[in-house]
Amino acid sequence: xxxxxxxKKSGEIMIYVQTxxxxxxxxxxxxxxxxxxxxxxxxxxxxxxxYFKNDFxxxxxxxxxxxxxxxxxxxxxxxxxxxxxxxxxxGVASDxxxxxxxxxxxxxNSSFVFPIFRWIKAKYxxxxxxxxxxxxxxxxxxxxxxxxLAEKRxxxxxxxxxxxxxxxxxxMPSDEQFSFDYKWDIVTLKAKLIASSIxxxxxxxGEWESIATMTDVYKESTFQKPKxxxxxxxxxxxxxQRVASLNHSLIELVKEMPDKLPVTDELLQPLLEGYTIAEAxxxxxxxxxxxxxxxxxxxxxxxxxxxxxxxxxxxxSNQLKPVAIQLFQKPGPDNPIFTPLxxxxxxxxxKMWYNNADAAYHQALTHLGCTHLLMEGVTVxxxxxxxxxxxxxxxxxxxxxxxIAINTRGLELLIAEGGWxxxxxxxxxxxxMELIIKGLNQWRMDVDGTLPEDLKRRGLDDTNVLPCYHFxxxxxxxxxxxxxxxxxxxxxxxxxxxxxxxxxxxxxWAEELAKPRNYSSGGVGLLGVPGNGRIKTNEQLEMIVxxxxxxxxxxxxxxxxxxxxxxxxxxNYPGLLRGKPPCNVSWAATERDILNALPDRPTTLDIMIVxxxxxxxxxxxxxxxxxxxxxxxxxxxxxxxxxxxxxAINETIKERNLHRNPPYEYLKPEIIPNSxxx
Numbered sequence: 001x002x003x004x005x006x007x008k009k010s011g012e013i014m015i016y017v018q019t020x021x022x023x024x025x026x027x028x029x030x031x032x033x034x035x036x037x038x039x040x041x042x043x044x045x046x047x048x049x050x051y052f053k054n055d056f057x058x059x060x061x062x063x064x065x066x067x068x069x070x071x072x073x074x075x076x077x078x079x080x081x082x083x084x085x086x087x088x089x090x091g092v093a094s095d096x097x098x099x100x101x102x103x104x105x106x107x108x109n110s111s112f113v114f115p116i117f118r119w120i121k122a123k124y125x126x127x128x129x130x131x132x133x134x135x136x137x138x139x140x141x142x143x144x145x146x147x148x149l150a151e152k153r154x155x156x157x158x159x160x161x162x163x164x165x166x167x168x169x170x171x172m173p174s175d176e177q178f179s180f181d182y183k184w185d186i187v188t189l190k191a192k193l194i195a196s197s198i199x200x201x202x203x204x205x206g207e208w209e210s211i212a213t214m215t216d217v218y219k220e221s222t223f224q225k226p227k228x229x230x231x232x233x234x235x236x237x238x239x240x241q242r243v244a245s246l247n248h249s250l251i252e253l254v255k256e257m258p259d260k261l262p263v264t265d266e267l268l269q270p271l272l273e274g275y276t277i278a279e280a281x282x283x284x285x286x287x288x289x290x291x292x293x294x295x296x297x298x299x300x301x302x303x304x305x306x307x308x309x310x311x312x313x314x315x316x317s318n319q320l321k322p323v324a325i326q327l328f329q330k331p332g333p334d335n336p337i338f339t340p341l342x343x344x345x346x347x348x349x350x351k352m353w354y355n356n357a358d359a360a361y362h363q364a365l366t367h368l369g370c371t372h373l374l375m376e377g378v379t380v381x382x383x384x385x386x387x388x389x390x391x392x393x394x395x396x397x398x399x400x401x402x403x404i405a406i407n408t409r410g411l412e413l414l415i416a417e418g419g420w421x422x423x424x425x426x427x428x429x430x431x432x433m434e435l436i437i438k439g440l441n442q443w444r445m446d447v448d449g450t451l452p453e454d455l456k457r458r459g460l461d462d463t464n465v466l467p468c469y470h471f472x473x474x475x476x477x478x479x480x481x482x483x484x485x486x487x488x489x490x491x492x493x494x495x496x497x498x499x500x501x502x503x504x505x506x507x508x509w510a511e512e513l514a515k516p517r518n519y520s521s522g523g524v525g526l527l528g529v530p531g532n533g534r535i536k537t538n539e540q541l542e543m544i545v546x547x548x549x550x551x552x553x554x555x556x557x558x559x560x561x562x563x564x565x566x567x568x569x570x571x572n573y574p575g576l577l578r579g580k581p582p583c584n585v586s587w588a589a590t591e592r593d594i595l596n597a598l599p600d601r602p603t604t605l606d607i608m609i610v611x612x613x614x615x616x617x618x619x620x621x622x623x624x625x626x627x628x629x630x631x632x633x634x635x636x637x638x639x640x641x642x643x644x645x646x647x648a649i650n651e652t653i654k655e656r657n658l659h660r661n662p663p664y665e666y667l668k669p670e671i672i673p674n675s676x677x678x
Contacts, residue, residue, distance in 0.1 A: 013066035014104040017048060020097040020117075021059035023177045028091025029122065031056065034084040035103065037077040042084075046070060056096060080105075080112045081130050089122035096120045097175075099627065101128075113631045117388045117397075118148065119175075132389050133632045135493060136505045145387050149505075156383040158522055164437040166373040167517045167524055169380050169404055176404040199223060203605035208595045211571065214604075218569075223608055227565040227662070228572030233348045235340055239312055239320030240468070241355070241573070242289055244664045246562040247362040248471035251312070253459030254286040261288075261309050262331050263324050270341060271323040273316055280313065284465045287312045287320070291357050292329055293365075293442075297435050300428040306357045306581055318467045325354050327581050336585045343588040348571075349597065353581040355573050360427050362559065363575070364435035368415075370443060371556040372676055373436065375400075376407050377524035378513065378548055385509035391493045392506055394629035395486070395545065399552040401619065401626055402677040414610070424599065424607050425575045444528030449547040451479040470664035471558060474656070477649045478554050478667060483546045485642035490538050490545070492634050500535060510535050510544065553622045557672040564615035568608045570598050575607060619677045621670050622646060 015033065019025055035043040048064045049055060055062045080103055087096060098116040105111070115132045127141045139145050159170035169176075199217055208214050218225035231237035242251045257263065257277060265276050272280050280286045289310040299305045311324040321340075327350065328335045338350040379400040386393035414420045415429050422428045427435070447453045455461040455472060463473060494500045501507075514533030515523020530540035566573040576599045582589065599607065620626055623643045630639055646669040657663035665671070 012106050013070070014106065015046070015048065015064040015066065016102040016104070017056065017062045017064065018099040018101070019056050019058060019060055019062070020099045022097050023174055024058075024095050025097035026058040026060075027056045027087065027094050027096035027120075028054075029056075029087040029094040029096060030090050031085070031087045031096075031120075033101070035077065035080050036082040036084065038079045038081050039077075041077050043073060043077065044070060079110070079130075083114050083128050084125050085116075085120065085128060086125045087120055087122055094122060100631075115388075115394075115629065115631055117627075117629065129389075131631045133391050133394065133493075133630075133635070134389050135499060135503050136387065136390070137499075137502050139387075139389070145389065149385070149387055153384045156380045158377070158380060158517075158524075160517060162433055162437075164441075165433060166369065166436070166440055167377040167380070168373065168407065169376065172404055172408045176402070176408075199605060199608075203601040206601050208598060208601065208604075211591060211594070214569065214571070214598075223568070223612065226568040226572070229569040232569060232572035233344075233351075235321050236319055238322050238351050238355075240662075241358075241566070242287075242310075242312060243320060243466065243468060243472070244470040246559045246566055247358050247366050248558060249366065249454060249458075250289045250291070250358075250361065251287050251458065251460070251466075251469075252289070253284060253465060254281050254288050254311075255459060256281065257286075258288075258290075258309075260329055260331060261311065261324070261326055261337070263311060263337060267337065267339065268323055271321075271339065272313055284459075285314050287314065287466065289358075291361055293439060294357055294360060294435070295329060297360075297427055297438070298431040299426055300422070300431070303426040303428075303576075303578070304580055305360060305426045305431065306353050308354045308357050310354055314466055314468070320466065320468055322351065325350050327353055327583075334583050336583070338582070338585055342585050345589040345591065345594060346582055346585075346587055349589045349594055350582055352571060352574055352594070352597065353577060356426060356575070356577045359567070359573055359575045360425060360431070360435065363421070363425065364427075364432045365439040366559045367556075368432075369436035369439055370448070371551055371559065372403070372407050372410070374440065374443070374526075375548070375552055375676060376404055377517070378526075379403055381509055381512045381524050385512055386505050390505055391489070391632075391635070392509075392541075392545065394635075395489055396548060397629050398625040398627060399549050399675045401675040403552070403675055406677055420606065420610055424603055424610075426577060440525075443526075445526050445547050446528035446530065446543065449528070449551060450543060451475055451550065470656075470660065471667070474649075474653050474664065474667040475554055475558065477652065478646075478669070478672075479546070479550055481642065481645040481649060482549050482554075483542065484645065485638060486546045486549065487538070487542045488638045488641070489635060490542055492632070492638065494538050494541070497536065500538065500541065506541065507535060510541075513544070552675050553672055554667065556676045558666050560676075560678070561615050561617065561666050561671070563611040564608075567611040570604055570607065574598065576603060614678060616678060617671060617673055619673045619675060622672045622674050623669070625674060 031048045032045045033048060034045050046066060050064065083101060097119050100116055101114045103112045112130050114128045114130060116128060120126060127144060129140065136145065155173040157170040158167045160167050202217065215229055218229060263277065268277060275285065291308050294305060294307040297305060306327040307329050309326045310322060312320050313323045314320050323339060325338045326335060338347060340347055382393065382396055415432060417429060419429065421432050447457055452461060460466060460469060460472060510529060511533040513524045513526050514529040517523055517525025530543055535541050567575055571594065577597045579597050623646050630636060650669045653668050
């Protein structure tokens with residue numbers, strides 16, 4: 001903090017002003033400040049100006065030395081509890097966004113922090129308290145707080161761009177722009193990858209000659225060989241994709257075999273290590289992935305989207321293996337049950353069709369719908385209802401960084417008509433949006449958004465069941481740490497039920513989260529919000545906040561960052577397959593049958609490029625915030641403990657990975673971003 005855009009001078013009273021790193025954040029206006037102490041003494045107005053220097057440039061820390069004529073008066077003041085800040089409208093650029101102001105008294109060796117995080121409009125005298133953290137009913141300047149929230153509601157308006165779809169922001173506020181556009185500009189990054197890659201020429205046109213030819217293209221530094229390229233036909237890896245890859249929360253414990261999957265002991269006897277089906281169920285050895293939600297979803301013309309059911313067995317080595325796949329929901333002669341005992345390439349092609357459906361679910365729900373789009377509505381509601389001074393706003397704000405910006409840019413490229421999804425996935429944009437709407441109409445914050453409850457629903461809350469469920473095993477550590485952090489933080493500010501019940505901002509926020517997502521209601525439409533949006537206990541608030549932080553960090557990281565390793569070698573996890581799926585267990589597929597089903601070279605390159613970009617990490621790791629909103633010393637202690645807990649979890653996961661083959665890398669805290677920023 002003591003650094004800045006220029007060197008130090010000797011002085012007794014120092015004022016440090018951090019201008020925000022936002023578009024047009026700097027100002028040429030004249031700025032004045034008054035300091036108020038605990039005894040209601042006030043300094044004379046002090047002009048913040050360094051001669052022969054352009055102060056208040058975007059992203060710059062400026063240091064000001066209080067004139068000697070003011071020092072004697074200031075030394076008589078007590079603890080500085082409030083500043084009064086204003087500017088005029090002089091200069092070509094007068095808009096000004098301030099992150100914080102710090103006042104240092106070198107005589108008393110004390111400093112006072114005033115978080116701002118506001119646009120300072122002309123001629124308005126802003127009153128900012130030391131640490132600036134308060135519930136609305138404790139606010140000393142309620143009119144200023146109401147004014148600022150009213151302005152926020154004008155900037156952050158809900159819009160439902162597709163009927164039934166998640167709500168988004170109507171138009172992106174300037175505050176949500178990226179600080180450094182080049183880093184996250186998908187269109188620019190795509191162009192750079194194309195320009196730098198030698199693959200562009202060899203992938204410009206044509207079909208694949210062999211699987212070996214496909215593997216040979218990954219020989220340059222820009223596009224390293226995806227992990228799936230060497231494991232795509234392996235049954236153990238196919239099983240691992242259900243529990244330690246990007247679509248990790250669909251698998252369930254089999255409690256009874258559904259009638260629509262008519263497997264028999266005779267069919268599965270060679271695959272269950274001596275178990276009957278009933279014995280394997282009783283011993284909690286059988287697991288199912290049922291993609292029934294894909295029923296009724298549109299496909300692109302000429303393409304097929306399976307609605308498969310996969311049955312998996314956890315063997316005596318605690319490895320998960322597929323034992324049966326039915327590619328559509330209704331059993332029948334033309335929809336047989338395939339097993340690993342079928343001809344090997346036929347079985348490989350069946351697994352590819354299963355993964356094609358799994359990829360449709362992943363992109364629409366696990367990734368886009370239940371992280372990006374779901375949390376955009378939450379972000380908008382938070383800005384509309386919680387003041388910058390509210391402790392819950394300060395807790396959540398780092399986890400919303402760049403979310404609206406990446407959604408705005410990403411959706412333009414990926415799911416616009418004729419965009420990436422229309423070119424590289426069987427259901428296209430129309431089917432993707434149908435699936436998002438269908439899935440979010442079933443998603444509940446208190447179940448799907450709360451990891452322990454989701455695991456309990458799927459029969460997987462006991463970690464002794466399915467020990468190779470690496471996602472669950474690591475994610476539980478992180479969920480517990482986030483919950484502990486959130487609870488300790490909340491308890492600092494809500495020391496009685498009355499404080500929570502009388503907090504009009506947090507109650508309005510929760511109500512807006514629960515309101516239906518339509519034009520007349522104007523809400524986010526989340527199911528399963530405690531009290532249907534009327535919060536009565538710290539535990540209810542803790543659940544909401546934990547779910548949001550977990551979703552923006554852990555859920556998104558786990559489902560986003562494996563994308564290149566899974567999608568970039570199409571036989572491993574094909575977003576697009578051509579032709580028709582197998583319908584005969586006796587048919588012996590050939591390599592040419594597999595190649596005919598795969599996307600051509602240009603489409604494969606497009607998949608490689610976009611998943612490469614989406615798998616890159618652009619922001620800091622969880623707990624290490626780009627912008628620090630929390631300054632309350634007790635809250636900082638809670639945050640420091642959270643960081644210690646994350647460090648311990650990081651070491652635990654590293655130790656676990658020494659005994660995993662392959663290691664599960666995606667939930668190490670050191671690589672999980674705070675927010676959905678890519």
